[in-house]
Amino acid sequence: MTTSRNRxxxxxxxxxxxxxxxxxxxxxxxxxxxLLNQGYHIKGATEYVGNHYLLSTRQRMALTRSISSQSxxxxxxxxQVQGGLEDATVNIDGFNTIITLEVALCGSLLLKxxxxxxxxxxxxxxxxxxxxxxxLAIDLIGEMLNSQKVKNxxxxxxxxxxxxGRLRELILCRLRQYGFDSEVQILHNVDSVLEKLEYVITSxxxxxxxxxxxxxxxxxxxxxxxxxxRNNKNYVDFGKLIK
Numbered sequence: 001m002t003t004s005r006n007r008x009x010x011x012x013x014x015x016x017x018x019x020x021x022x023x024x025x026x027x028x029x030x031x032x033x034x035l036l037n038q039g040y041h042i043k044g045a046t047e048y049v050g051n052h053y054l055l056s057t058r059q060r061m062a063l064t065r066s067i068s069s070q071s072x073x074x075x076x077x078x079x080q081v082q083g084g085l086e087d088a089t090v091n092i093d094g095f096n097t098i099i100t101l102e103v104a105l106c107g108s109l110l111l112k113x114x115x116x117x118x119x120x121x122x123x124x125x126x127x128x129x130x131x132x133x134x135x136l137a138i139d140l141i142g143e144m145l146n147s148q149k150v151k152n153x154x155x156x157x158x159x160x161x162x163x164x165g166r167l168r169e170l171i172l173c174r175l176r177q178y179g180f181d182s183e184v185q186i187l188h189n190v191d192s193v194l195e196k197l198e199y200v201i202t203s204x205x206x207x208x209x210x211x212x213x214x215x216x217x218x219x220x221x222x223x224x225x226x227x228x229x230r231n232n233k234n235y236v237d238f239g240k241l242i243k
Contacts, residue, residue, distance in 0.1 A: 005131040008103035008110075008122035016059050017109060017236055026241040028053045029067050033114070033242055036069035061121055066113040066238040068205070076115045076208045081199060081215045085148040090215060092141070093194055093202035094157040094167065094184070095124060100203065100218050101137035104229050110222075112237040117203035118218040128161050130170060138174040140221050146178040154183045156190040 015021065028049050035045040042064055050060040068076070103120040104110055111119045145153055155171055157164045168184040175182040187193060191207055194200050198212035208214055222229055229235055 005106075005129070006108060007099065007106045007131060007133065008108035008120050009106065010058060010109070010121070012056070012058070013109050013234060016056055017062070017234070021059070022236065022241065024053055024055075025059060025063065025236075028055060028059075029063055029238055029242045032063055032067045033069070036067065037071075042067070058121060062109075062111055062236070065119045065121070065205075066111045066236075067242070068114045072205075072209065073115050076117075076214070079208070079211070079213045080116070081213050083148075085145075085150050085199070085215070087149070087151045088199050089152040089154065090145065090150050090199045090201055090217075091194060091197045092153060092155045092217075093190060093200070093204060093207065094155040094171070095128060095161060096202050096204055097141065097218060098134065098137050098167070099124070099128075101140055101221065102131060102133045104218075104222060104226055105133040105136055107229070107232060107234060109234045109236070110229075112219070112235070112239060113203075114238055114242060115205075115208065116216055116219060116239070117205075117208065118216075118222060119203045124161060126161060128163050128167070130163060130166055134167075134170065135174055138171055140225055141217070142175045142178045143225070144217060144221050145180060150180050152181045152183065154185065156193060157184060157186045158190050159186045159188045 031049045032045045046060050046064045099122050100118055100120045103122055109121055113119060157168055164186050168186060171184050172182060194202060194207050195210040200211040200214045201217045
């Protein structure tokens with residue numbers, strides 16, 4: 001039985017990410033970007049700037065996940081695979097990818113970072129429940145990978161997270177209809193595995209910095225399958241805010 005839930009929503013988002021708030025977040029983002037390029041760590045830079053602008057915890061989290069230094073942006077962009085996925089084996093950060101799509105399908109807040117990756121503020125904290133948008137999120141992944149003619153899709157699911165086994169079965173069930181082989185591995189430390197691989201599908205900044213290559217799949221899906229969402233007030237593109 002699935003649960004109807006507005007994944008990733010917060011009652012204050014309309015205020016904290018509304019038009020007036022975005023003007024403040026734009027200035028704060030520019031300040032953090034400057035500090036990162038001077039060698040500051042993201043946590044310290046965000047705390048300093050967040051205090052100056054009196055930002056909420058959620059606003060600070062959004063900036064932390066969206067702003068990157070110029071060197072990190074260049075590095076991640078250089079490793080991003082642009083097309084050419086035919087017969088490839090893709091390695092998918094399962095919860096990371098599916099939850100972001102669930103958030104988009106719920107119309108909740110999503111962020112496009114300076115590195116182009118799409119991120120959410122849903123937060124797992126060890127708990128995950130399959131909701132009424134989960135099947136559609138998996139189908140969107142399947143449709144996009146099928147159109148790219150990949151050979152294999154390996155999902156990596158975090159074992160400590162609740163309902164990881166149920167999600168595994170749902171992924172395998174939904175992806176049977178597509179023309180590529182699917183596999184789901186439930187592991188204790190997914191990040192340490194993905195960091196060593198190529199054709200990685202994730203928005204996790206640490207993995208992006210360490211993996212061999214990555215695919216910005218959720219951006220592709222939102223652009224091609226959920227284009228209307230990009231006009232949603234809850235879609236914040238920091239690349240357009242930070243100039």
